[in-house]
Amino acid sequence: MGTQQTTRLDQARRDHEATTAQTAEATNLLLEALKVYFPEQAGSASHQDCISRSEFRSFKDQFRAGMQELEELRAENHEMKSKLGKQEALLNREIHSAKRSEERLVKLEQDDRKDRLSYGTRFSTLEVEMEKNKTKHKEVTRSIDAVRSLFDNNVEKSRTMHEEQTQKIDLCKSKVEAMQQNLDVEVDSKLKDTSETLAATRRDLQELKQQFTILSSTPAVSSTIPTPALEELELRLKATERSVGLVKNDATEKDEAFADQLDSMQSELDQLQVNLNKLQANIEDELPGKRGLTEEDLPNLDAWKDLGTRITDLASKNELSANITRLEELNQSIKSELEASINQVRQKALQGVSEGLKPQLDYISRTIENHIDLLQRHEVRFNSVTTDELAKMMENQWRSAYGLPVELRGLVDRYKQLEAMTIKSYQDVNKKVAETNGKYDGLAAQFQNLVKRAVG
Incomplete structure (x- = not known):
C-alpha cells in the first residue's frame, strides 16, 4: 500500500512538472504570437490600432506580479515537495520496520511450531516411559506378593x-x-x-x-x-x-x-x-x-519403601510439571517479546509525528483514501488538457474579448487554482501516518492473535 501511494505521488509530481513546462512553452508561443500580431512600426500612425502604453504597462505590472506570485508558489511547492520527500522517507522506514516485524513474527511462529513438535515428542516419550514404569510397578507388585x-x-x-x-x-x-x-x-x-x-x-x-x-x-x-x-x-x-x-x-x-x-x-x-x-x-x-x-x-515394608524411592527418582528425572512450567515460561517470553515488538513499532511510528499532528491521526486515517482519489483525478485532468489546446483556447478568448492576451491572467488564475489544490492536497499528506498507524494496529492485532494461540 505504501509503495502504491509513493508511485502515485511521483506520477502526480511528474505530471505537475510537465504541466509547468507546457505552461511556460505556451507563454513563449503566446509572446511570439503577440510579436507577429503587433510588429514594430516607425511612424506614429502605425500605432493607431494598438493599446495605450499605460494600459500595456499596467498589463506588464500585472504580469510581473503574477510571475512573482508564481515564483512564490513555486518556492512553496518546492518546500512542500521537500516535506513530502521527508514524509515518504519516514513512511519507507516504517514500512521496512513493519516488514522486519513481520519476518520476526514468522520466525517466532516457526520457533513456536518447532517447540510444540519437540514438546509433543517429549511428551510421547514420557508417556511411553510412564507405561513402562506402570508395567514395572505391576511386576514389582507381583514380586512383592511372591x-x-x-x-x-x-x-x-x-x-x-x-x-x-x-x-x-x-x-x-x-x-x-x-x-x-x-x-x-x-x-x-x-x-x-x-x-x-x-x-x-x-x-x-x-x-x-x-x-x-x-x-x-x-x-x-x-x-x-x-x-x-x-x-x-x-x-x-x-x-x-x-x-x-x-x-x-x-x-x-x-x-x-x-x-x-x-x-x-x-x-x-x-x-x-x-x-x-x-x-x-x-x-x-x-x-x-x-x-x-x-x-x-505394604507402605511399612522395606521392599515397598525401596520401590517408592525408585519410582520417585524416576519421576524426578522425567517430571511432567517441570516440562509444563518450561512451556509456560517459553510462552510468557514469546508474549513479552511480542509486546515489546508492538511497543517498539508504536514508538517508531510516533517518533516521526509532531505533537500537533497526534490528535489528527484518526482524521488522517479516514481521509487518506480521499487524498489518493484526489491525486488520481488530478492526474486524469493533467493528462486530458494539452498545451496546444490551452493556447488555442486562450487565443480565441483574447481575440473575442479584448484583442490582446488578457487570458494570461486566467492562465495565472488557473495555475493558482492548481497550486492551491496541490497545496491543499499536500496539507493532508500527514494522513499517511494515520494509515501507517492503522497498519500497525493490524500488526498489533496479529501479535495478540499469535500470543493467544501461543498461550492457548
Missing part, C-alpha cells in the same frame, strides 16, 4: 520348627528330671548303703585288730591265729573301698557329663529362643498385626 508369600511360608516354617524344638526340649527336660530322680533314688541309696557297710566293716576291722593285738600278746593263742587271713581281709576291704570309690567317681563323672549335656541343650534352647525372638521381632516390625500382610501394611 516375597510376601515366601516370607509367610518361612514364618510358618520357623514357627513349626520352634514348636518342634520346644517339644524336644520339654522331652529332654522330662528325661533329665527322670534320670535325676533315678540318680537320687538309686545311686544315693547305694552310696549310702555302701558307706554304711564300709563304716560297719571298718568298725569290725578295728575290733578285730584290737582283739588280734590282745590275743597276739598271749603266747598260747598267737600260735593258733592265722596271720595271712587277716591281711587278706584287709586287702579285700581296701579293694572294696577302691571299687566303691570307682563306682562313686564313675557316677560323679556320668552325672557331670549328663549335666554338661543338659547345659549344652539348654544353651541351644536359649539360642533357639533368641533366634525365635529376633524372628518374631522382625515379623512385628514388618507386620504389626498377626493377621498376615494386607494393603495397609
